[in-house]
Amino acid sequence: MTLPLPGPDTTAIVTGASSGIGTEIARELSRRGHHVTLVARSVDKLEALAAELTSGADVLATDLSDRPSRAGLLDRVAANGRVPNILINNAGLSTMGPVSASDPIAEMGMIEVDVVAVADLCSRVLPGMVERGEGAVLNVASTAAFQPLPGQAGYGAGKAFVLSYTQSLAGELRGTGVSATTLCPGPVDTGFGERAGFTKEEAEAALPSVMWVSARDVALAAVEGMEKGRLVVIPGxxxxxxxxLAQVTPRTLLLPILTKSHPGLR
Structure with a gap:
């Protein structure tokens, strides 16, 4: 078993815990007896979630796009008397549409949260885990990590980074007692698409119903995957x-299909 056991002073940091997959992972870890530290910008949603969790929770409202705020996160965890033995890098966002029509500030903000924050928090949390000889990291990518994504180019490339980065971490951490797992969900009804700029109806038209997995099932697969020490978890x-299939299909064949089907390019 590679998922650390709950301890009297340990905590699982869950970013993006205010909704969707992050909320459900926090619930699942709490069911297993873990204290959780809930991280997101929305204080009200985090406090409502913390109130329902039975194994204890701290709320640390944090803007993960802000580097000084991220840098102070571990000190705030320590100030609560907690040591992180689990890190869930779940927070993420997406822009939509062609890069030629993009807002540079929005693009860089997305990359800051989806890419830079993941590497930043891993760099800050892993030294302590390795020193203690125990820990688990879950970085949330997407099935978009396995293919180009015209219409969400920065998002797809960011998730490819998360996949490659986490696999490299797993190699480096071998024999340390610390594990690294990448979660690569397909479409999940969490409101993520609406925030990116396309409707649920548009997403369902582009992605068959058999591909959709609930946030609860994704979270369960994620935690079970960490428990089993899996390198990559793809629910469904x-x-x-x-x-x-996406990994072996020639890009000259795949790109026209992906471009035609993406709602952000219609």
Whole structure:
């Protein structure tokens, strides 16, 4: 078993815990007896979640796009008397549309949260985990990590970074007692698409219903994958098949299909 056991002073840091997959992962870890530290910008949502969790929770409202705020996060965890033995890098966002029509500030903000924050928090949390000889990291990517994503170019590339980065971490951490797992969900009904700029109806038209997995099932697969020490977790048989196919399909064939089907390019 590679998921650390709960301890009297340990905590699982869960970023993006105010909704969707992050909320459900926090609930699942709490069910297993872990104290959780909930991180996101929305204080009200975090406090409502903390109130329902039975194993204890701290709320640390943080803007992960802000580097000084991220830098102070571990000190705030320590001030609560907690040591992180689990890190869930779940926070993320996406822009939509062609890069030629993009807002540079929005693009860089997305990359700051989806890419830089992941590397930043891993760099800050892993030294302590390795020193103690115990810990688990889950970085949330996407099935978009396995293919180009015209219409969400920065998002897809960011998730490819998360996948490669976490696999490299797993190699480096071998024998340390610390594990690294990448979660690569397909479409999940969390409101993420709406925030990116396309409707649920548009997403469902582009992605068959058999690919959709609930946030609860994704969270359960994620935590069970960490427990088993899996390198990559892709919830749903159809999503696993699609990810495998995307990796071997020539880009000259794949790109026109992906470009035509993406709602952000219509």
């Amino acid at each position: 048989k159809v999503n696993r098949a699609a990810a495998a």
